[in-house]
Amino acid sequence: MKPDHLRFFIDPSRCIGCQSCVQACTECDTHRGESMIHLEFIDRAASVQTVPVVCMHCDQPTCAEVCPADAIKRTADGVVQSARKPRCIACGNCVVACPFGVPEVHEERKLMMKCDMCYDRTSIGKKPMCATVCPSQALYYGTAEEIDRLRPMSTPSNRFQFGNQVITTRVFVMWPRGPVTLAVPLDITAPLADRAGADPFAHVEL
Amino acid sequence: MPARLVRPGPGSFVATIPVDDRAITNRFGPHLSEMTAARLSTSVEPERLVKTHCCFCGQQCGIQLKVRDNEVIGFEPWEEFPFNRGMLCPKGVKRYLQGSHPDRLLTALQRDPSADGGFAPIAYADGIARAAAEIQRLQSAYGAGSIGVLGGASLTTEKTYLLGKFARVCLKTPFIDYNGRLCMVSAGAGNKKAFGIDRVTNPWADMIGTDVIWVAGSNVAECAPITTNYLWQAREHGARIIIQDPRLTPVARTCDLFLPVKPGRDAALFAGVLQIMIEHRWLDQRFIDAHTAGFDAVAAYCRGWPIEKTADVTGVPRRSIEQAAEMWATAPTGFLLHARGIEHHSNGVQNVLGSINLVLATGRLGRPHCGYGTIVGQANGQGGREHGQKCDQLPGLRDISNPEHRRYISGVWGIDEAALPGPGVDAYEMFRKIDAGEIKGLISICFNPKVSLPDNNFVTRCLEKLEFYTAIDFFLNDTARHADIVLPGSLHEEDEGTVTQVEGRIIKVNKAVDCPGDARQDWKIIQDLACALDRPHGFTFDEPRQIFEELRIASKGGVADYSGVTYEKIEREMGVFWPCYANDPRTGEPIADHPGTPRLFEPGSYNPIARGSGPFYFPDGRARFNLADYRVPVDDVGEEYPIFLTTGRVVSQFLSGTQTRRIGPLVKQYPEPRIEMHPRLAAELGIADRDWATAETRRGTITLRAMVVNTIRPDTIFIPYHWAGEKSANQLTVAAQDPISKIPQYKVCGCRVRKADGPPAYDAVLEPQQ
Numbered sequence: 001m002k003p004d005h006l007r008f009f010i011d012p013s014r015c016i017g018c019q020s021c022v023q024a025c026t027e028c029d030t031h032r033g034e035s036m037i038h039l040e041f042i043d044r045a046a047s048v049q050t051v052p053v054v055c056m057h058c059d060q061p062t063c064a065e066v067c068p069a070d071a072i073k074r075t076a077d078g079v080v081q082s083a084r085k086p087r088c089i090a091c092g093n094c095v096v097a098c099p100f101g102v103p104e105v106h107e108e109r110k111l112m113m114k115c116d117m118c119y120d121r122t123s124i125g126k127k128p129m130c131a132t133v134c135p136s137q138a139l140y141y142g143t144a145e146e147i148d149r150l151r152p153m154s155t156p157s158n159r160f161q162f163g164n165q166v167i168t169t170r171v172f173v174m175w176p177r178g179p180v181t182l183a184v185p186l187d188i189t190a191p192l193a194d195r196a197g198a199d200p201f202a203h204v205e206l
Numbered sequence: 207m208p209a210r211l212v213r214p215g216p217g218s219f220v221a222t223i224p225v226d227d228r229a230i231t232n233r234f235g236p237h238l239s240e241m242t243a244a245r246l247s248t249s250v251e252p253e254r255l256v257k258t259h260c261c262f263c264g265q266q267c268g269i270q271l272k273v274r275d276n277e278v279i280g281f282e283p284w285e286e287f288p289f290n291r292g293m294l295c296p297k298g299v300k301r302y303l304q305g306s307h308p309d310r311l312l313t314a315l316q317r318d319p320s321a322d323g324g325f326a327p328i329a330y331a332d333g334i335a336r337a338a339a340e341i342q343r344l345q346s347a348y349g350a351g352s353i354g355v356l357g358g359a360s361l362t363t364e365k366t367y368l369l370g371k372f373a374r375v376c377l378k379t380p381f382i383d384y385n386g387r388l389c390m391v392s393a394g395a396g397n398k399k400a401f402g403i404d405r406v407t408n409p410w411a412d413m414i415g416t417d418v419i420w421v422a423g424s425n426v427a428e429c430a431p432i433t434t435n436y437l438w439q440a441r442e443h444g445a446r447i448i449i450q451d452p453r454l455t456p457v458a459r460t461c462d463l464f465l466p467v468k469p470g471r472d473a474a475l476f477a478g479v480l481q482i483m484i485e486h487r488w489l490d491q492r493f494i495d496a497h498t499a500g501f502d503a504v505a506a507y508c509r510g511w512p513i514e515k516t517a518d519v520t521g522v523p524r525r526s527i528e529q530a531a532e533m534w535a536t537a538p539t540g541f542l543l544h545a546r547g548i549e550h551h552s553n554g555v556q557n558v559l560g561s562i563n564l565v566l567a568t569g570r571l572g573r574p575h576c577g578y579g580t581i582v583g584q585a586n587g588q589g590g591r592e593h594g595q596k597c598d599q600l601p602g603l604r605d606i607s608n609p610e611h612r613r614y615i616s617g618v619w620g621i622d623e624a625a626l627p628g629p630g631v632d633a634y635e636m637f638r639k640i641d642a643g644e645i646k647g648l649i650s651i652c653f654n655p656k657v658s659l660p661d662n663n664f665v666t667r668c669l670e671k672l673e674f675y676t677a678i679d680f681f682l683n684d685t686a687r688h689a690d691i692v693l694p695g696s697l698h699e700e701d702e703g704t705v706t707q708v709e710g711r712i713i714k715v716n717k718a719v720d721c722p723g724d725a726r727q728d729w730k731i732i733q734d735l736a737c738a739l740d741r742p743h744g745f746t747f748d749e750p751r752q753i754f755e756e757l758r759i760a761s762k763g764g765v766a767d768y769s770g771v772t773y774e775k776i777e778r779e780m781g782v783f784w785p786c787y788a789n790d791p792r793t794g795e796p797i798a799d800h801p802g803t804p805r806l807f808e809p810g811s812y813n814p815i816a817r818g819s820g821p822f823y824f825p826d827g828r829a830r831f832n833l834a835d836y837r838v839p840v841d842d843v844g845e846e847y848p849i850f851l852t853t854g855r856v857v858s859q860f861l862s863g864t865q866t867r868r869i870g871p872l873v874k875q876y877p878e879p880r881i882e883m884h885p886r887l888a889a890e891l892g893i894a895d896r897d898w899a900t901a902e903t904r905r906g907t908i909t910l911r912a913m914v915v916n917t918i919r920p921d922t923i924f925i926p927y928h929w930a931g932e933k934s935a936n937q938l939t940v941a942a943q944d945p946i947s948k949i950p951q952y953k954v955c956g957c958r959v960r961k962a963d964g965p966p967a968y969d970a971v972l973e974p975q976q
Contacts, residue, residue, distance in 0.1 A: 014438050016427035016456035018857045019875055023296040026241065026871065027280060029248045033241040045885070045895065048456045048917050132283045133294040135431035136438060151442045200454050200464055203523050204920045206886055 004077065005143050008117065008131060009156055010052065011174035014138035017041065017050030021130035021139055028118045028129045036082060036115045037130060038104065052139055054130060055080055055102045055115035057170035063094035063103055063114075071112070078170040079119055083112040099162040117170075153177055222670045223687045224317045224324030227931065228971065233323025234682035235309035236863070236975045238870035244279045245303075255282055256718040259705065260298040261360065261698035262860045264582030265290065265432045266707035267298050268780075271699060271718045278305040278699055278718055288780055289410070289707070295431035296858050296875060303869045304697060305719065309681050311694040312723030325682070325692065330724040333676075334731075337649075337691045338738035340674040341377070344647040350378040350627075354636045354645040357384035358652025359590035360861075361728065362703025362715060364753040366586065367601060367760070368729050368745070369651065370594025373627075375619055375744055376736045380627035381645055383597040385653045385861075387633040390587045391596075391947040392549035393580030396558030399832050400566070402815055402823025403765050404603060405588065405710040407806045408541070408577030409783070413440045416575040417537035420448040420530075422561055423472060423547020423953075427456035428857035430545070430581045430708070446537070448530055450475065451547060452852060453882075453924060454917040463529055466919055468521035469850045469954035470839035472548040476560030477836060478516025479531045481508040483567055488535035493569025497820060500831035504563055507833050519836070521919070535568055539575040546583060546854070550952040552942040553837045560834030571829070572807035572821055582708045584861070585698075589706030592766040593757060597630035601757060602764020611764075618760045619744055632948035634659060634941060640668040649735075651678040651695065651728060656685040657862035657930045660939035660950040661905045678731050683864040684930040694725035701727045703750040704776065709804075711781040712771055729753060762788065763814065765823060770800040785813075792818070839954045840942035843921070847903060847956030849887070850922040853935045854953075859928035867928065867975040877974035879929050880913040881959070884920035888912060891959055898962035901925065903955055906937035909966040923959060927952070930976075932968045 017039060025035040042049045061080045064072035071087035072094060074080045083094070083103075090110040094103040103114045118128035122141075131141035140147060147156060156172035223230065244250045252272035259266045268287025272280040281302050283292035314333030318326035328336075344352045355373040357366055366384070373382035394404040401407070413419060413436045426433050437457060441447060449458040450465040450472070458464050467475055483489060484505055494501050517524040534540060542565050548557040562578065570576035582588055593601040601618075604611035606629050616623040631639065633655065639645040641664075659665045669675065669688040677686035678695045686692055699718040706712045721727060726734070729750065736745035747753045751773055762769035769788035776782050779802075786802040789795060791814040803811075807821040807829075820827015843850055858875035860866045867873060881899050883891075893899050895914040900907055901923060910925065910933065918924055925935040942951040 013460050014434075016431065016434055016857075018295055018427060018431050018456075020294060020296045020299055020431070023299040023871055023875070024294070027299060032248065033246045045915055048454060048459050048915075050456075127283075127285075127292070129283075132285065132292045133299055135293050135295050136427070136434040137293070150439065153442045153444075199916050201466055201884060201916065201919050204466070204521060206890060206920050 006122070006141060007144060007147070008054070008128070008171040009140040009147050009174055010054065010171060011138050011140070011154065012051045014136040015050045015052055016136045017048060018135055020133050020135055021052050021054070024129040024133040028121060030120045034106070034113060036113055040101070052130070052134075053100070053102055054139065054171065055117065056100050057117060059168045059170070062097045062099060062167070066093045066097040068093060075119070079117050079122070081119070082114050082116050085111055088112050099160070099165065099167065224319040227687070230323050230682070230687050231976050234325070236867040237308050238873055238975065239303045239307045239868060240870040241303070244274060244277065250274060250279065252279060256716050257284055258699065258716040258718060259713055260294065260301055261304070261865070262297045262301065262585060263430060264584055264587045264708040265430055266585060266705055266713055267294055267432055269294060269298060269301070271302060273718050276719045278302045286780070289709070289711070290432045293432050293435060296872060297860055297866060300869050300871050303871070304865045305699060307681070307868055309868055310722065310725075311680055311682060311692065312725060314694060314724060315682075315692040317690045324687075330693070330726070333691050333693055334734045334738045337676040337693070338735055340690070341647060341739060344674060345377075348646055351381060352645060353377050353379050353647045353649065354381040354640070355379065356633060356636070356648065356650040356653045356655065357382065357595040359384060359386040359389060359584035359587045361586060361590060361652050362701065362705055362750065363586060363589035363593055364703040364750045364757065365728050366590045366595045367593040367757045368732055368747075368753055370601070371619060371744060372732050372736060375621055376739060376741045378625065378627060380597070380630035381636055381639070382595055382630055383633040383636060384590065384595045385633065385655070385658060386584060386587055386591045386596065387948060388658055388950060388952075389546070389583045390549070390580055390591065392551070392554030392558050392944055392949045393544070394591060395555045395947040396562060399555070400559060400562040400830050401807070403806065404591070405784070405806065406577070406579030406708060407571055408579065409709045409711070409804045410436045412574055412577050412805065413437070413445070413541050415443050416440055416445050416539045416541045418446045418448065418534055418540045420450070420534055420540065420542045420564070421457065422450040422542070422544040423549070424543060424545030424581050425451065425453070425455045425547070425854060426581070429583065429855050431857060433581060440541075446533055448533060452850070452919045452922050463526060463533060465522045465526055465530055468919065469852045469922055470551055470553070470842065471520040471836070472551070472557040473553055473560045473834050474511065474516060474836040475520045475522060475527070476557070476564060476834060477508050477511040478513060478520065478527055479534070480504070480563055480567060481511045481516070482513065482528060482531035483535045483564075484508060486531070486535075488531065489567050490569030494567065497569070497822065497828055498566050498831055499826070499828045501567070504831040504833055507835070534564060540568060540570045541575070541577045542570070543579060543581055545581040547953060549580065549949060551949070551954065552840045552944050552951040554944040554949045555946040556834045556836070559832040563831055563834055566829055566831055572805070572809055572811070579708075586705045588708065588710060589704065589712065592706065593761065597632060602761035602768075603766040604764045614763065615760060618756070632943070634943060634948065634950060637665055637668045640671055643671070646672065647674040648672050649676050649678070650685065654683040654685045654862035654864050656688075657934055657936065658927070659941075660936050660952060661941040662934060662936040663906055664941065678728060679864070680725065681864055681868065683862065693731050694723065695731060696721050696725060696727045700725070701750065704754060706784065710783050712768065712776055712784060713781045714773060714776045758788070765815070770797060770802070775799075840951055841904060841940045841955040843956040847958050849957050849959055850919070851901065851903060851938060851955050851957040852922055852924050852953050853927045853939060854924065855928065856926045859926065861928065863928040863930070863975070873975045878910070879926050879933050879935065880911045882913045882915060882918050882924040883959070884918050885914050885916055886920045887923070888914045891961060893959075893961045898965055899959055900962045901938060901957050901959045903938040903940070903957045905940065908932070908935065908937055909962045923957065932966065
């Protein structure tokens with residue numbers, strides 16, 4: 001049973017895209033050389049911004065709800081496991097349904113594989129591999145008190161709204177503490193390159 | 207003497223590679239290692255965990271290696287080690303895959319065009335004997351100085367100490383230098399000029415709580431990834447972050463102020479910023495008056511840098527320069543970091559001095575939350591330069607031209623001071639001496655100049671002129687392909703010793719496995735050579751600890767004083783910051799357990815140079831402002847070559863790639879070099895992302911795929927330098943060097959770029975890492 005007071009926190013603003021998390025995930029004993037997580041380059045042509053995509057471990061996992069084979073299980077301590085091999089039919093329903101973009105179907109294995117929060121490590125009180133090695137600590141594993149002390153400018157949240165769907169998760173995302181105001185109206189659906197002020201080299205003449 | 211080593215006649219080039227490059231690659235790699243067998247099996251438990259450090263960059267992260275059956279089968283984070291607390295970059299995560307590698311050299315080799323891959327295995331003793339015979343032959347024919355020695359800053363401090371001693375005492379040659387010449391010498395020279403001591407001033411923990419951090423020319427995220435967390439922790443505690451770089455690097459993405467400086471214009475930027483500070487009286491005048499000298503001359507120089515001119519020369523918007531000055535100078539505390547971005551210049555020392563002037567003008571030294579330092583690039587960038595493989599230094603950061611220093615070290619080594627050679631020349635100048643026929647024989651260890659030196663087609667031509675070359679390495683690196691004899695050295699995990707990391711913290715590397723086959727620990731190979739040369743005196747150590755004990759004595763009384771450091775103390779305290787004294791420098795009385803010196807220049811601190819007159823390492827105890835003069839880079843952009851070329855690293859590769867181009871998962875992460883360019887430049891050139899593009903300078907051309915991103919100045923391209931042969935960025939770079947530090951100008955030269963006609967010939971035959 002995973003110690004209940006230990007929590008997983010993600011702060012994408014810290015991520016430097018080094019892939020240490022992805023490389024380390026392959027080293028977790030039960031992952032057998034495969035990474036269960038991935039790193040997204042949001043739009044490399046326009047920005048160096050990257051986001052480590054680990055499972056958010058939803059309280060009511062959409063991936064499990066849409067799975068026609070009932071292959072995705074949530075443990076009593078709130079960890080949503082990778083698909084069970086005998087059941088998974090690699091249909092990809094979970095890939096489409098997950099609002100966070102977490103699951104990936106490994107075609108060669110006909111299996112959905114995703115982050116299990118290094119269950120073999122976290123269930124005995126160790127930290128997950130990715131959060132241990134992460135050089136920017138965009139991925140952090142510890143207590144609520146620790147994160148509060150270490151990150152006075154940030155505050156954790158685990159409640160998300162996607163359209164009409166409200167999701168609470170086992171994993172927290174860090175936000176700036178206090179009211180957040182955007183400097184310019186931001187259309188998050190626009191390509192990064194088209195957003196105002198996106199080119200820091202606009203003043204440079206060729 | 208074997209027939210193949212007899213010189214066939216004048217003008218014959220024996221050190222030409224024995225067979226076609228491709229045939230060598232087929233036999234000796236780089237091939238890739240992957241997680242297989244015990245490294246993948248969950249049922250295999252390690253026999254033990256060995257606490258040691260990463261073998262790559264200057265951060266020297268603590269790591270535990272899993273060992274079973276004399277093989278490193280994985281790692282476990284070492285969360286107690288204070289610098290990195292378990293954090294590792296991808297290189298650290300996959301470092302263990304360099305062991306048990308198919309390319310590993312398991313025997314001595316001799317050049318043999320008839321052998322598979324151009325090299326035939328020979329008995330280790332024969333390799334030593336032949337190397338010694340050739341060294342003797344050349345030295346009797348041409349003198350002691352006909353042999354050159356090239357060392358490296360990834361070696362333990364014990365090995366670098368022994369190598370310096372070997373060159374001077376056994377070979378009696380002045381010609382030794384090392385690849386730290388390509389790394390931190392500009393910072394070292396600048397630090398000595400400003401502070402009288404060459405070390406980072408504060409531990410990284412001092413960043414947490416500072417008000418502003420200025421990072422000049424350091425892609426922290428990719429070159430010193432663990433430092434990222436220090437930046438972000440500082441930010442969480444209120445620090446604002448300024449990044450000065452021609453590329454919008456990952457840490458620049460969320461920084462408070464980005465200074466998109468034109469390559470090679472850093473000294474101008476620092477002068478312009480200091481001018482604004484002077485105009486607004488944003489100075490710590492009390493500190494300047496009490497603890498420094500030379501401010502007035504610097505202030506007079508800065509008057510020549512009004513904001514309009516600074517903005518014009520540096521390519522940084524005027525408003526940003528003003529903001530930088532205000533943000534930096536009006537904060538109560540601040541920390542300034544820099545790296546190769548400002549140091550890799552023919553004006554590198556001036557750039558460093560310019561940044562130090564900003565630190566001195568604000569009095570940001572000798573107290574918590576304030577500090578300054580270079581982020582060293584190589585594992586032992588710090589320790590590797592302190593104890594004797596640098597051409598002008600003796601152990602303890604002593605000066606080889608200083609009679610008193612020479613006497614002391616000669617005494618430790620038991621030689622007549624007159625027999626101790628004088629200063630040699632820098633690593634690049636050694637190649638010029640090879641070219642001129644002055645140096646005829648070469649011994650190299652831990653250095654791959656055919657990839658890492660600028661204008662490396664010249665380096666190749668020099669290697670071909672050598673009469674004899676012996677390389678010590680664990681893989682057949684690109685330079686070692688030119689060797690007559692290759693001696694199989696040791697991997698990091700096969701030996702123990704100390705390393706001094708980025709903060710000046712001496713740490714201990716521990717042995718996890720034995721050397722395989724005939725491979726030997728490098729210090730044993732050096733001693734075997736000394737023995738075969740019939741000069742074993744001083745080269746009869748039985749273990750690294752004994753070398754360290756002698757090094758403690760040799761460093762004693764020097765600026766880099768290690769005399770109070772022991773292996774036990776390092777392990778107990780998880781690192782000791784030098785200077786760490788065995789005797790109180792004030793009284794000469796023995797000190798039982800000196801705590802080391804994490805923070806330099808604290809008020810009232812005593813050092814053996816100032817003797818109480820002040821905290822800095824000059825007789826008057828004062829730091830020095832130095833004129834930091836902007837000069838236009840050599841081979842700057844112009845009509846013929848209108849685009850800036852700058853070079854650097856990617857996070858998954860390290861230096862010349864000797865190790866990291868052999869590790870499968872790291873190669874997969876960033877397989878091949880690409881030419882990074884801004885979409886506006888790409889559009890003008892008609893190049894799309896992933897198109898083949900050719901970059902050309904006065905020295906060479908390279909064809910690589912383009913990477914079109916708007917995170918680089920539109921007038922600049924970037925190429926990472928970790929690859930060899932036709933993919934080597936250093937075919938293009940210029941061998942201009944700083945007149946003081948002799949660091950090469952890797953970070954700027956003029957180039958032109960065009961869309962390539964098609965894929966280069968290598969694309970069809972080489973694997974990405976080759």
